Amino acid sequence: MEGIKKERLKRRVFTVEFKAEVVRHKKAENISAVDCAQKFDVLPKLILNWEKQYDAGQLTLAAGRRTVSPEQAEITRLRAELSLAKMEGSILMALAHPEKATVYFAKQRQ
Numbered sequence: 001m002e003g004i005k006k007e008r009l010k011r012r013v014f015t016v017e018f019k020a021e022v023v024r025h026k027k028a029e030n031i032s033a034v035d036c037a038q039k040f041d042v043l044p045k046l047i048l049n050w051e052k053q054y055d056a057g058q059l060t061l062a063a064g065r066r067t068v069s070p071e072q073a074e075i076t077r078l079r080a081e082l083s084l085a086k087m088e089g090s091i092l093m094a095l096a097h098p099e100k101a102t103v104y105f106a107k108q109r110q
Helices: 016-029 033-040 044-055 070-096 098-109
Strands: none
Touching: 016 033, 016 044, 033 044
């Protein structure tokens, strides 16, 4: 067993749209989870879980997104604005004083 390396398989990620489509197909065709799983190349247990989520209304586009509070949205907007202002200031300084800009940008990289 020493010479054998364990290979970690990458976990597949499915979109909310795909999950909902698989469940809709299963319901429309009135087929079992096993048959549907073979058709879409996923595990039957996944389809059963997705069906529960679908029935509970959790497989909508909004369900895949996390909710953001107004304060968090404002913080994100302000950070983006600050970043833009810093970039504009750096560009203006570089245009006005090329020799100082070289020193400034060298410090920023450290």
